[in-house]
Amino acid sequence: MVKQLGFVLDVNRCLGCGACAKACQNGNQLAPLLWRRIRRVEKISKDQIQIFYLSTACNHCGDPECLRVCPSGAYAKRRDGIVLHLSEKCTGCKSCVASCPFGAPQYNLQTNKAGKCQLCHERLDQGMPPFCIQACLTGALKLKELKDIAENQLLRLTAPVPSLRLTRPSVFYKPPRTTKL
Amino acid sequence: MGDWEWPLILFTVLGQIAIGIILMLWWLARNRNLNIQLFKRGVHVSGGLLLIALLASLFHLGHPEAAYRALAHLGSSWLSREILFFLLTFLAWIYLFRLSRQQTSSHTLGSGASIITTAETAAGGQPTSNLSLGLGITSLLGLLGIASSAMIYVLPRVPAWNNGGPVLFFLLTTGLLGALCTLVLGGNLLQTAQKKLLLQVSLGCTIFSLILSVIYGSMLSASMEGAASLNYHLSSPLFWVRALVSWLAPLLLLVIILKSPDLGKKNLILTVTLLVGLGEILGRALFYLSATGIQITALF
Known part of the structure; x- marks a missing residue:
């Protein structure tokens, strides 16, 4: 793999408006499925509070579980790090749905196949941004070459379980600010 | 939580019974005293079950x-490997089926007991080693x-499955139902020592x-998702039915059968087999229903 593209979300800028999720759904004609979701996170302690939104989709992991478990070879990782789901090879066995800790692959009852964020690779190849990033009002969601970012300024969406940490999700978050009560 | 996965429940349980029967036949064939009628019955029944299991998996x-x-x-995919091994098993079963067609009752072991014969072919004189x-x-x-x-189920995302549990439970189902179904198929064709052996295997597996x-359940509480799976089990009436029909009742009945002088309690053996079969189906359903996956929803 030559590079690893990944989403970077500045949670301090994200308004939780859901424009990214809606643009993804409309652009990829997914309804009623959503490949991108918005989650409100609240962390309240004795003297401080953190409220922010997480916009999440497929993390295009460095070591994807979906690719490992798929029996029909319906997943591939491009040289730019994008994890592709090849619909024409999918048999609808749901192995990827069961194995992804981030819940990225979803089973489509209309096509009887799995599907997930493809990082709008066809648009990227034509020099256009993904639908979600184009729709972001505040510029909170960005697509970056991850090697160019100083990792100590970012947080990674990952798990407390070592074996899951090994999937190496390619999504980073700028740490949320805290407000003193 | 998971869903009722009927195709997978049928595929795994029926497939394991089929392979269990063949495994028990192999064990009985070690001393060249496998009854030819039992061999034929076993091969036919296991083949039918294997075929139904494979068809069910498609759904x-x-x-x-x-x-x-x-x-x-x-x-890298265990699902691919599973399909490959099951297809190879079916091909090997076709060979067994061919052997079963060639076998005839040729050699009487017991005096006057014409139904007890060795598994040798009359026409070709093919040795039992082929069969074994x-x-x-x-x-x-x-x-x-x-x-x-x-x-396939040993997934880091599902703590209740991410251990040796699935492998051991699947193999135990194979041994338990394989031995019980062989006992039912064998009936009077089995010698007393063979019956005793199969009953002991069943009791040991139970x-x-x-x-x-019990050990597995106590391990589950180590993680939040595992504890959720455990709670699902303990709060489900299906689990208690399963505990009754596939652990407690078989334990009692198998001891009663083993203590009887001729081990010939046909109806009791059939009852235990049906109870354990039902219990294993419920257990497998709970296996899928109780699966709780880690959902990574926060920043660490």
């Missing part, structure tokens, strides 16, 4: 017509298929399954 797929593609990722080899290879391929089936379930 789990969104696109059953594309099932052949499931063989495309043998390098066929059963052995089929059993081995089947066991590899069952281990691969279990490994006791081991009970102990393992």
